[in-house]
Amino acid sequence: MAKKITPRSKDYSRWYTDVIQRAELADYSPVKGCMVVRPYGYALWENIRDGLDRRFKATGHVNAYFPLFIPMSFLQKEAEHVEGFSPELAVVTYGGGKKLEEPLVVRPTSETIIGHMYAQWIQSYRDLPILINQWANVVRWEMRTRLFLRTTEFLWQEGHTAHATYEEAQEETLRMLNVYADFAENDAAIPVIKGRKSESEKFAGADTSYTIEAMMGDKRALQAGTSHNLGQNFAKAFDIKYLDRNNELQYCWTTSWGVSWRILGAVIMVHGDDQGLILPPKLAPFQVVIVPIWRNEDEKAQVLKATEKVKATLAGVRVKVDDREEYSPGWKFNEWEMRGVPLRIEIGPRDVAQDQVVLARRDVAGREGKSVAPMMALAQRVPQMLTTIQTDMLDRARQYQKANTFQPATYEELKTAVVNGFALAYWCGDAECEDKVKDETKATIRCIPLDQGGVGPGRCVVCGKEATERAVFARAY
RNA sequence: CGGGGCGUAGCUCAGGACGGUUAGAGCGCGCGGUUUGGGACCGCGAGGCCGGCGGUUCAAGUCCGCCCGCCCCGACCA
Structure with a gap:
């Protein structure tokens, strides 16, 4: 216990793991990439869970539970989805001492199995919308892991909804993005930027992905929650159909949205100092x-x-x-x-x-x-x-984010900006420009903010072509 | 998977180049006592297959080979 915490300025990632272990939030497990959450860390997670769950219920959602194992064939039904997830799947091929006829995937997310069930549960427009959330563990085989931020197995919630129209699905997608932002700011005291993901960063199988992005204490970005409009992609892959008022068969419009215990890592990195953790009163196990x-x-x-x-x-x-x-x-x-x-x-x-x-x-x-x-x-x-501390913490984090967000007009300025924080800059929308920034600066487009700040069109910071929107570029976790 | 580092007490590490009795320290832990307003102190004590396997040798924590594990840095991701 006499072991000191590495100062943030010396080695930020060491500081991060030191804090987690010394504060007894979590510990390394005997299984690579997995993590043991200790009682103090779990109490913190429970408060996060409760804060989110309360908001889900208040917006009309109910909880359910779907299985851990998913038939391999399910994953393969949605082309983009399988392509996105296959590199990180854990697959069970033996059970009861026998080779399985069909391998079972340990869920990396549950769109497929939930879609399969929705197809059976939905017949009519009267069955819609379906608004279900589940609290679950999922597994993604990651190459490099980091306590809370990226672990092979992690706890999260995944909401899965089905709607009669695109508009309703889009409304739901943004509603849940706002729920996440509300939780982040009011409970976790973490200011977030709500935005849309670029094509290359969006969820595998989604039409559009939205995110809340937060700035950590080392000025890097962390995606703290995502909400996806899945269009009819999964409805078509899983045959989720309903009869509308005119007795015509229609495909549903679905959404999914998730927040993981990664957000706990954000709490640590946004607020902590060289003494250790600083917890927002609303989430602290002991206030x-x-x-x-x-x-x-x-x-x-x-x-x-x-x-x-x-x-x-x-x-x-x-x-x-x-x-x-x-x-x-x-x-x-x-x-x-x-x-x-x-x-x-x-x-x-x-x-x-x-x-x-x-x-x-x-x-x-x-x-x-x-x-x-x-x-x-x-x-x-x-x-x-406690109320004052809560609001002061949010204010402080907000000021920090603001002070370290730049608005470069040229590519040279962008290069400097992304090593010092966030860069809010015009982007023409071309993947080429996005890739160039990524290759040369290691910064990615975190999101295209929903709130564009009332500015008009401008010139792409990379290629100079006309651009209608500004994007947040940053190095990210 | 590539690069770097490390495996010796619960933790942090010494010992190792140059092999040689019973392997050490600090912290932590247990007991006793004195303490307590910003990480107190004294005494006694418990605790080790020196990561694993193999080799060299009269003799291996130490030398050689292979393997395993972990951490850090890069390519993928909530």
Whole structure:
């Protein structure tokens, strides 16, 4: 435990893995590319899950569960889909000691098997829309993995909907993109850019993919969630049809959308500092940690009594009392700061005598983040401070993103911009220009923002041809 | 899959070029005591197939070969 966290400036990726392991969010598994999520990390994931799930329910979705194994032939029904996913499939060829007649794919995503079921469940326009989400694990055989950001097996949710018209499907696609953005900003305190993916970056099998992109602490981009309008591609591949009001057979329009535990990596990288994690109050497993301080049995009894009293006044707040005797208060301060608890309450003999406590904000370092509050005021003050911390964290992240986003007009400027952050620049739409940037700068088009900022047409930053839209170029995870 | 690095105590590592009794340190862990407002200290103690297999040798943690695993950097991805 004495091991120090590598400073971000020295080695950002080391910092990232150090923080995860030292904060006990996750650990490496005996299986390459896989990850063990520890209780503290899982509690964080549960809060993410709950925040999203609540929003899914509020927009009319229901949860269900589809199987882990998918017949190989299903994947092959949609040409683009199979092409996109086949390199990263895990395939089961033996079961019960016998070679299987048809290999089973461990789902990399569930469009195919869900499409197969939808084809059976949907007969009429009256059956539509179908709005189902599932929380599941999926497997994608990745060459290089990274805790939370890219693991062979990962937890996520995948929403799959079927609609009667293109318009409804498109509306759903954007609705869920907005749900993701709302969650990212309001719960995770991560500012995101909503946008459309370029042809080369879109989901295998989608007509159009949308994304929320966020800037990490090292100014690289991370795709934090995606929402796809699948058009009729899967409907045609899986024969998802319905009879419309005129008794005519129509193919459905489907969507899918997903957020994985990768977003937990974003929380770490957007907010963390050299001390470790900084968790937004809405997601933190413990929003408040109380560290009691005493010197002798007399003080101990008084302080613990006051601690219980304080805890009781904080109904509705997730409070951890750290009354372990084998660690000193100073040790605990460092420990809980490293683990990102948003607010610390210190209660010692001096505080008990004066009916007060010391409050320390995790997001404001040192003395500046410390304040004293009367015990009487805590029931109000603590929730208030948690709200302030939550909004301050979003503001800080937003400022950081803004300060590191550039608007290059020339290719030379673009080259500089993408090593220093995001580049918002005109793009003509040609894959050639996109590829050139990728080859020469390692930056990719993260998205074409939905909000173009009210600017008119301009010149492609690469080729100079007329361009109607601006794209965000950045190096990405 | 290419390039680089590393496998010795739970963790971080020394030892290794030059083979030689019982393999070390710090941290962590257990017990006892003193401590406790920003990572306290003392004493005692437990803990090792030195990644695996094979070879050289009277003798291998150390030399040689093969294999395995992990981490970091590149080509694909939520």
